[in-house]
Amino acid sequence: MEIFIKASQFILSLSLLIVLHELGHFIPAKLFKTKVEKFYLFFDYKFSLFKKKIGETVYGIGWIPLGGYVKISGMIDESMDTEQMKEEPKPWEFRSKPAWQRLIIMLGGVFVNFVLGILIYICLMWAYGEKYLPNDSVKDGIWVQDELASTLGLETGDKVLSVDGEKIEKFGQLPVEFINGNSFVIERNGAQIEKEIPVNFISKLVDRGKEAGSFILPRYPFVVAGVAEDSPNNKALQSKDFITAIGGEKVTYFDEAKVLLAKHKNTTTTVTVKRGEELKDVTVQVNEEGKLGVGLMMLKLGDLEKLGYYKLADKSYSFIEAIPAGLDKSWSTLTGYVKQLKKIFNPSTGAYKGLGGFISIGSIFPSEWSAYSFWSITAFLSIMLGFMNLLPIPALDGGHVVFTLWEMITGKKPSDKFLEYAQLAGFVILLALLLFANGNDVVKLFK
Known part of the structure; x- marks a missing residue:
């Protein structure tokens, strides 16, 4: 179907x-x-x-x-x-x-x-207007997903300011901007750093496959999606638990929790969870991989906004206002496509491997x-x-x-x-x- x-x-x-x-x-x-x-x-x-x-x-x-x-x-x-x-x-x-x-x-x-x-x-x-996550709203930087982002020189917590000198307005634009661009500027620990996008970046992106998902995301809180049946923590933790501290140290994002859990490998420690409106300290067992045996709940952006993590932009347009907005969208679509086409005709980028036919378009x-x-x-x-x-x-x-x-x-x-x-x-x-x-x-x- x-x-x-x-x-x-x-x-x-x-x-x-x-x-x-x-x-x-x-x-x-x-x-x-x-x-x-x-x-x-x-x-x-x-x-x-x-x-x-x-x-x-x-x-x-x-x-x-x-x-x-x-x-x-x-x-x-x-x-x-x-x-x-x-x-x-x-x-x-x-x-x-x-x-x-x-x-x-x-x-x-x-x-x-x-x-x-x-x-x-x-x-x-x-x-429909526009609803998106403004890049400026990602105040604590990005969440690096795998080594592909690392090949760009990105680290979790970096703020991507611009690509090819153009300020990034929408966070969702970033993957495409990295595909089309040649250089970018990040802010790391208060300092601005300019980096070059590797020529073979697109080749590595294609080889990685679409199933891997985005290589960068906004940072997420640690909300438990579910607990494995064989996890020693299946009684201590519950689905929808919001982990706010590990071993007494405050946790804002999941990537921070991973670092703290790594310090407690093969030990028991205390985590603070928000369960409904109640804050509770529970004792958990951290395995040899620094994990609790739970899944991460990937919240929708609207939920993250309600929790106070991000502020989404929600723009509506009258018909007259929609004309310049539509023209701007059309122009950015055209220029973005032309940039991608240039990279396809440059064999060193490997972008030709991503060229698709009817199956790709249909998908x-x-x-x-x-x-x-x-x-x-x-x-x-x-x-x-x-x-x-x-x-x-x-x-x-x-x-x-x-x-x-x-x-x-x-x-x-x-x-x-x-x-x-x-x-x-x-x-x-x-x-x-x-x-x-x-x-x-x-x-x-x-x-």
Whole structure:
């Protein structure tokens, strides 16, 4: 059921983005009286799941869910219809239109993707606002989870102030900022220290796997989630006990408790617990690993706020206020994606190992329906799709745009044969990227 819910959301989001992207080409083509032969969701090699001709255009759904297309007369595109190009140009064909009209037709899909992403973010800000943990609220610093954070030179208690000179506003931004960044500044024991992010940090992050969770967290109190049946402390401690002191020494955070418990290995000691509204001193046995045989309750941020550990930001926006907030979110999404793409094309970062295909994209959708999550992910994918299509690769919109701009600047139109070869080369590049990304997904599944 979980896979079905994820897959359904992915297909719905992808279908919406494809149809609107192709509509961005279709509408200006029609406005400029250019014949559109086909409008397809997904590819229809050999046969279609559905098709119906309305006017001069065949509308349909293909069986290969790798995208979609509009077939515009007189254009070297996905169909590779070279026979049509051997005939004399017709007034209704793409190649007969002025360069500025062809440019608008080619940019229409990208324009729709960016506008759609922006509109969704504006509506999300208006409908839901923002609730997050401000980085400034983490006054006692971060909690280092494993050696990955240590490779960055981080220690529990450090306060991360900025990455690449940009102040961090939201604590939840930190993992992505470390992925995108090159250097950062921390405050440790009152002193500010600048550190470089290792070039191979992303490679180590990918090898670590998503199952390991975040490599840094805000610091948590020591609240007992449950006591193991074979623990000698199953009578002394109870679920939801709030441990506030160990051996008479005050405990604020779980990481502090670990250090104190290590001092009492293989001994009995006294811990102070808050049980309901009552404070109690109980005697416990610490094992040879410095543990009590209990689980740690990972409280939600809202619970931590109620306990006075952190103060969450809770912003609401009127529709007018949501416009700049949505634009800002769209811009940060785009710039963050561009930074990640740069790292992917730098082999020394190892970021290429994290490049994923359809399985990776589908997995980012939640296992339960959430309107906020669905539209938030759809907005991100829309902006990502818009930028990817702008890349100057033949077979993508960006490749056609480059050739059209060249014609407008030089006055020389590339030959149909050149465009045909360029389109073919672009297909080879895209196919290689597609195979590599989805191959990465398969490798991750076996791992």
